[in-house]
Amino acid sequence: MPRILIAEDDPNNIEILTDLLSDEGYALAIATTREEVLRLAASELPDLILMDVQMPDSTSSDELNREAGLEATRALKENEVTRRIPVIALTAHNMLHQKERILGAGCDDLQAKPYDFDALLATIGRHLRKPSP
Numbered sequence: 839m840p841r842i843l844i845a846e847d848d849p850n851n852i853e854i855l856t857d858l859l860s861d862e863g864y865a866l867a868i869a870t871t872r873e874e875v876l877r878l879a880a881s882e883l884p885d886l887i888l889m890d891v892q893m894p895d896s897t898s899s900d901e902l903n904r905e906a907g908l909e910a911t912r913a914l915k916e917n918e919v920t921r922r923i924p925v926i927a928l929t930a931h932n933m934l935h936q937k938e939r940i941l942g943a944g945c946d947d948l949q950a951k952p953y954d955f956d957a958l959l960a961t962i963g964r965h966l967r968k969p970s971p
Contacts, residue, residue, distance in 0.1 A: 840966050841865040843884040845875040845907060846928065847893045851951070855888065858955055859962075872906040876913055879920045886965055887914070888949075891929040891940060908943040915944035924965040928953075 842859055846852050847870045856866055867882055869875040872893060879887060891907040907927065914920040927940045927948040940948050946965060949958050 839863060839865050840885040841867065841882065842962070843867045843869060843875070843878055843882065843887045845869045845887060845893065845910065846890040847871070848890070851890070851928075854953065858953075858959075862959065864962075872910045875907075875910045879914055879923060880917065883920070884923060886962060887923055887925045888962075889925050889927050889945065891927050891931065908940065908945075911944045926961055926965065 842864045844852060844855050844859075844866060846855065846868070852868060852870075856868070859866055867878050867884060869878050870893070875887070875889070878884075889907045889911055891905075893906045911925050911927070914923065914925060924946045925944065927945040928951055929936070929940060929948060930951040931940075937948060947961050949961055
């Protein structure tokens, strides 16, 4: 059973994603801060990470760090242990320059909020079937 790490701080989005993905048979772990994402990714080695681009970061003076998800992705991709884990960014920002910035941070793909569940499941399936390099 593939394991997905959901990196999301909004309780409503967590509930939506856990309902959808558990119904599809995925094992799930939840991280609500950048630090939790890094810790859980390294310790649990999930098959895929769904990364909210904006999430809390205890190292920032801002309650919500607009870059915490991208900072976490960069750190994951720089770490030999976690760099091969596919990261799908979850974002409400869909302008072309924002997509380029998100993919440039190391995300393997992105999905828009609000969610198109069929597209999200298809994207997850596509990345879980990719062979590891």
